[in-house]
Amino acid sequence: xxxxxxxxxxxxxxxxxxxxxxxxxxxxxxxxxxxxxxxxxxxxxxxxxxxxxxxxxxxxxxxxxxxxxxxxxxxxxxxxxxxxxxxxxxxxxxxxxxxxxxxxxxxxxxxxxxxxxxxxxxxxxxxxxxxxxxxxxxxxxxxxxxxxxxxxxxxxxxxxxxxxxxxxxxxxxxxxxxxxxxxxxxxxxxxxxxxxxxxxxxxxxxxxxxxxxxxxxxxxxxxxxxxxxxxxxxxxxxxxxxxxxxxxxxxxxxxxxxxxxxxxxxxxxxxxxxxxxxxxxxxxxxxxxxxxxxxxxxxxxxxxxxxxxxxxxxxxxxxxxxxxxxxxxxxxxxxxxxxxxxxxxxxxxxxxxxxxxxxxxxxxxxxxxxxxxxxxxxxxxxxxxxxxxxxxxxxxxxxxxxxxxxxxxxxxxxxxxxxxxxxxxxxxxxxxxxxxxxxxxxxxxxxxxxxxxxxxxxxxxxxxxxxxxxxxxxxxxxxxxxxxxxxxxxxxxxxxxxxxxxxxxxxxxxxxxxxxxxxxxxxxxxxxxxxxxxxxxxxxxxxxxxxxxxxxxxxxxxxxxxxxxxxxxxxxxxxxxxxxxxxxxxxxxxxxxxxxxxxxxxxxxxxxxxxxxxxxxxxxxxxxxxxxxxxxxxxxxxxxxxxxxxxxxxxxxxxxxxxxxxxxxxxxxxxxxxxxxxxxxxxxxxxxxxxxxxxxxxxxxxxxxxxxxxxxxxxxxxxxxxxxxxxxxxxxxxxxxxxxxxxxxxxxxxxxxxxx
Numbered sequence: 074x075x076x077x078x079x080x081x082x083x084x085x086x087x088x089x090x091x092x093x094x095x096x097x098x099x100x101x102x103x104x105x106x107x108x109x110x111x112x113x114x115x116x117x118x119x120x121x122x123x124x125x126x127x128x129x130x131x132x133x134x135x136x137x138x139x140x141x142x143x144x145x146x147x148x149x150x151x152x153x154x155x156x157x158x159x160x161x162x163x164x165x166x167x168x169x170x171x172x173x174x175x176x177x178x179x180x181x182x183x184x185x186x187x188x189x190x191x192x193x194x195x196x197x198x199x200x201x202x203x204x205x206x207x208x209x210x211x212x213x214x215x216x217x218x219x220x221x222x223x224x225x226x227x228x229x230x231x232x233x234x235x236x237x238x239x240x241x242x243x244x245x246x247x248x249x250x251x252x253x254x255x256x257x258x259x260x261x262x263x264x265x266x267x268x269x270x271x272x273x274x275x276x277x278x279x280x281x282x283x284x285x286x287x288x289x290x291x292x293x294x295x296x297x298x299x300x301x302x303x304x305x306x307x308x309x310x311x312x313x314x315x316x317x318x319x320x321x322x323x324x325x326x327x328x329x330x331x332x333x334x335x336x337x338x339x340x341x342x343x344x345x346x347x348x349x350x351x352x353x354x355x356x357x358x359x360x361x362x363x364x365x366x367x368x369x370x371x372x373x374x375x376x377x378x379x380x381x382x383x384x385x386x387x388x389x390x391x392x393x394x395x396x397x398x399x400x401x402x403x404x405x406x407x408x409x410x411x412x413x414x415x416x417x418x419x420x421x422x423x424x425x426x427x428x429x430x431x432x433x434x435x436x437x438x439x440x441x442x443x444x445x446x447x448x449x450x451x452x453x454x455x456x457x458x459x460x461x462x463x464x465x466x467x468x469x470x471x472x473x474x475x476x477x478x479x480x481x482x483x484x485x486x487x488x489x490x491x492x493x494x495x496x497x498x499x500x501x502x503x504x505x506x507x508x509x510x511x512x513x514x515x516x517x518x519x520x521x522x523x524x525x526x527x528x529x530x531x532x533x534x535x536x537x538x539x540x541x542x543x544x545x546x547x548x549x550x551x552x553x554x555x556x557x558x559x560x561x562x563x564x565x566x567x568x569x570x571x572x573x574x575x576x577x578x579x580x581x582x583x584x585x586x587x588x589x590x591x592x593x594x595x596x597x598x599x600x601x602x603x604x605x606x607x608x609x610x611x612x613x614x615x616x617x618x619x620x621x622x623x624x625x626x627x628x629x630x631x632x633x634x635x636x637x638x639x640x641x642x643x644x645x646x647x648x649x650x651x652x653x654x655x656x657x658x659x660x661x662x663x664x665x666x667x668x669x670x671x672x673x674x675x676x677x678x679x680x681x682x683x684x685x686x687x688x689x690x691x692x693x694x695x696x697x698x699x700x701x702x703x704x705x706x707x708x709x710x711x712x713x714x715x716x717x718x719x720x721x722x723x724x725x726x727x728x729x730x731x732x733x734x735x736x737x738x739x740x741x742x743x744x745x746x747x748x749x750x751x752x753x754x755x756x757x758x759x760x761x762x763x764x765x766x767x768x769x770x771x772x773x774x775x776x777x778x779x780x781x782x783x784x785x786x787x788x789x790x791x792x793x794x795x796x797x798x799x800x801x802x803x804x805x806x807x808x809x810x811x812x813x814x815x816x817x818x819x820x821x822x823x824x825x826x827x828x829x
Contacts, residue, residue, distance in 0.1 A: 200482045200490070200660065209480060209658055211493025212579040213571065215625040221376065221616075222457070222575060228376040229367055231383055237455065237576045244382040244453040245576075247363050255365025258407070261532055263366070264288060264395035265359045271309055284309050288395055292352040297344060299326045306394045306417070313400060313417070320422030324429035325437050332429035335438070343441050350448035354389035361386040369460040369542075370534045371410075376459040377532065378575070381452035381548065384525045389444070392416045396531070412503040412530040416440075418510045431561070432513045435553070438562040439521040443550045446565075454576045456525050456546040458532070463539050463611030469603075469650070472687040477653035479645075479677055480626075480660045481670035487662055488519060488549070491628025492570065493579050494660060495613065499632050500584035502536045504529050513560045514635065519582065522566065523547040526582065538604050541585040541612040546577025581625070585612035587633025593640060593706050597698035602647070605633070606691070609651035626658035631666070640706040641666065645673055646694060646714075653687050668708070676711050679719035693717050 200209075222228050236245035256268040263269070264285055271284040291305040303319040310317070325334035326344070335343060354361070361383055369375055379387075390396060394415040398407050419437070423430040487496050499515045500506070505527060508517040520526045525547040533542055549568045554561050570578040585608050590596045596605075609632070615624045629648055633639035645661055652659040663669045680690065693714050702709050 200480050200485070207478065207658075209494065209626040209660055210622070210624065212581065212625050213493070213573075215493070215623045222378065227374060228378060228457075230378045231362065231364055231366065232378075232380045232455070234378070234575075237574070242453050244380050244451060245455065247361055247380075247383065249364055252359045252363045253365060258368075259370075260365035260367055262397050263358065263362065264355075264390055264397060269397050271311070273311060284397065288393075289356055292355055292393065296348050296352060299323045302348070302393075303420075310394055310400065310417075317417050318421035320420075320427050321429045321433050322420040322437070324422065325434055333431045333434040334429060335441070339438075339441070342445060347441060347445045347448055351389040351392060351444050354386045354448070355393050355395060358386055358390060366532055368411075368532050368534065369458065371537050371540065372462060373460055374462050376457055378455055378457045379528070381447065381454045381456065381525065384456060384528045385444070385447040385452070387528050387531060388524065391527070391531070392440070392444070410535045412505050412533070412535075413509055414531045416509060423511070430558075432558055433511075435560050435562045436508075436513070436521055439551045439553075440524060442562065442565065443524040446550050452548070454546060454548065454572060454578065456544065457575070457577060458529050459543040459545075460533065461541050461543055461611060461614070462537075463541075463607065463614060465539060465607065467607065467610065467654070469606065469654075469691040470688050472654060472691070474653060474687050476649065476677070476680060476685060476687060476690065477656070478658045479649055479652075479673065480658065481674055482660060482662050483665055483667045483670055485662055487628045487630060488522070490662070491626075491660060494581075494626045494628040495657070496580070496582045497612070497627065497629035497632060498582050498584040499630075500536070500542075500586045502586040504533050504536070504542055504584050513557050516584070518553065518556070518560060522551040522553055523549050523580075523582070529584075536584075536586055539607060539611055541583055541608070543612075544582045544584070545580070546572075546575075547580060547582065548578055549580070583612045585609065585632075587637050587639055587644070590638035593638070594698070594704045596638070596640060596643060597694075597703060597706070599695055599698070602695060605644070606647045606650055609648050610654055613648075613651045613655040613657055615655055615657065621656045624655070624657050626660050627652050627655075628660045628662070630662035630664060640710070641669055642672070642707045642710050643694070645669065646690070646710075649677075650687055650691060672708055672711050676715055676719075679715055683719050685718050689718060690714070 230248060232245040233248045234245070236243075239245075252265075254263075254266050254268070256262055256266045266285070267283065269284045270281050271287060272279055272281050273287070274280055287309040291308045294301070294305070296302055296305060299319065299322045302322065307314045307317070324332045326340055327334065328337060328340070367375065367377065369377065391414050394400075394417050396414050399411075399414050400417070402409050402413070419433070419440075422428050423433055482490060498519055501516060505520055506512045506514070506516045508520045508527065509530075513521075526544050529542060529544060536542065548570075549566050552563045552566045554563045568578065570580050572578050587608070588596070588601060588604060590601070595601060613627050627648070631639075631641040632644050632648065634641040634644055641663075648661070649659055661670075661673070694710075696717070697703050697710055697713055700713060703713075
């Protein structure tokens with residue numbers, strides 16, 4: 074063991090908190106009909122006795138006997154628990170048995186800054202409704218996706234869906250009961266497949282072996298520090314032994330680096346308990362994921378439903394970089410149109426590849442905290458992933474429906490104040506954007522605090538113009554502060570969101586990507602307008618069978634208005650059109666742009682007074698392009714729409730609206746609040762300064778662009794250049810033309826300067 078990662082460096086934390094280490098550390102033994110819990114071996118008992126870490130002032134922590142535990146792991150002798158407990162995946166006859174409480178070791182962890190936060194304990198944002206606005210609808214009682222989970226042709230369950238009816242705390246059992254290999258282009262190529270091979274050795278000693286056998290051997294050994302993790306990962310990824318950089322991971326665990334990595338108590342917890350438990354999750358892949366996982370490819374309407382335990386298993390495999398053919402994005406590679414999934418890019422260093430940046434440290438802390446939670450207490454819920462395709466052909470100009478409600482919020486956040494609503498993920502077309510690299514903006518942060526959504530990168534192909542991805546049920550594990558370079562993990566989050574009948578939390582996140590614009594006028598062209606409004610309509614749509622009163626509201630904001638160059642005033646209107654067509658209310662978060670709130674509510678009030686329809690507003694927006702001053706966009710657009718659509722408003726409404734929207738007479742609070750630069754907290758004294766968490770809008774990740782990934786092992790015949798996806802370079806070029814001041818374009822927030 075390296076001394077710098079050893080027990081000698083542990084010191085007493087200022088306060089202690091007990092985290093129970095549950096049976097996931099040594100559960101997962103496949104149990105057949107009539108089998109019972111195995112008897113304990115002497116080595117198992119020895120491991121049990123040494124697993125409690127005492128971190129007291131002046132005392133040296135006792136390091137768990139990982140070796141003994143890993144021996145039984147290599148032999149696939151997985152003890153059920155320290156005390157007898159019913160099997161994790163019981164036979165059908167055991168379905169009604171109550172799960173026994175597991176006697177578990179505990180770890181002392183610094184609790185001085187780890188008070189769990191919840192939506193019930195925070196101060197909600199102030200929501201300004203439109204005139205006559207009603208209460209915002211949310212789930213429950215609204216419905217998310219009525220009926221379609223019961224349609225086998227549209228929905229694939231990877232677990233026994235009848236198990237969700239059990240009234241106990243056990244996770245649903247995987248389905249089918251035995252492993253079925255699916256090694257083809259329609260399914261995720263699983264690491265445990267017999268056809269997953271790797272070439273080891275050099276020259277005449279080169280030989281082809283089962284990659285899964287190499288993975289089993291590597292992860293059955295003690296992983297006592299970050300260098301052991303690197304050695305294990307490279308043992309079954311030998312092609313990248315000189316190309317992958319693990320400096321970020323090493324510095325995260327290095328007590329002397331001063332890089333904001335793990336403190337001593339965290340290192341004790343992660344290295345001695347969490348990471349060994351993650352390795353056990355990896356090695357139980359054939360039992361936890363016995364069936365093939367179908368890929369959600371373009372133009373396919375399909376839903377996947379996984380248990381939280383299955384997602385944890387898949388993400389543990391991603392952490393240890395076991396997924397084959399996902400390490401390169403050359404043009405000819407098999408997964409060039411998919412995001413990356415293996416975590417190798419997350420482990421690298423920043424700034425010359427030798428230093429851990431604070432935001433990368435915060436990312437790693439989010440990931441390790443997630444694994445600590447799911448290994449300490451096995452989750453029993455489920456998460457669904459739906460690829461939704463919206464057919465083209467909606468006739469916007471002939472839509473005579475009235476405009477729907479819009480509510481504005483300047484100081485809240487989508488994830489905190491949009492509880493129970495359809496929550497927007499301002500996505501990259503490669504879902505997740507740069508979450509596994511440098512990206513740390515709206516989409517990346519959402520996936521970091523809700524890591525179960527990361528698994529979508531495993532099976533979701535790049536989104537087409539008429540597609541979105543809907544994720545229902547993901548649990549939130551972390552709280553945070555800041556944004557981009559200031560992003561920090563601030564502690565655990567207690568997610569108290571209620572669940573539906575499928576054990577999914579009533580949290581619906583819809584990922585939909587915006588176009589990238591090189592200049593402001595280009596987004597007012599007819600083709601761009603149609604693409605964006607149809608994309609939003611796809612994200613906000615609801616089955617016609619769902620009554621309006623059961624359609625949850627949309628919680629969204631400045632979609633595509635950061636590094637992607639979008640105009641927030643225009644995007645607010647396009648999303649209003651889409652939500653109105655879908656029969657949903659719109660809750661719009663401006664993230665501190667109070668002038669946008671005032672202007673939108675003023676225009677909306679005038680349009681309602683004049684009974685403006687969806688079709689009329691659409692035609693007016695289309696006619697804006699090419700008019701004098703149309704290159705300005707922003708408030709100039711709203712002034713134009715008011716003159717065109719609201720000439721029949723009452724004198725009071727007309728005077729008020731014209732005054733508030735006249736470019737020649739800006740409101741007092743507009744001096745600075747619409748000129749935003751990353752990291753700046755300076756605001757006009759006339760507008761409220763949002764909290765660090767509220768400062769994020771859609772500053773979409775551009776660098777890394779989701780971009781994926783990787784795909785090709787040593788045996789893969791396609792181009793194996795390990796370059797970023799071509800879209801990454803394109804996005805970075807766009808960002809630089811939009812005012813990026815440096816190469817790290819996903820960290821650059823657009824400076825929106827309005828011309829009045």
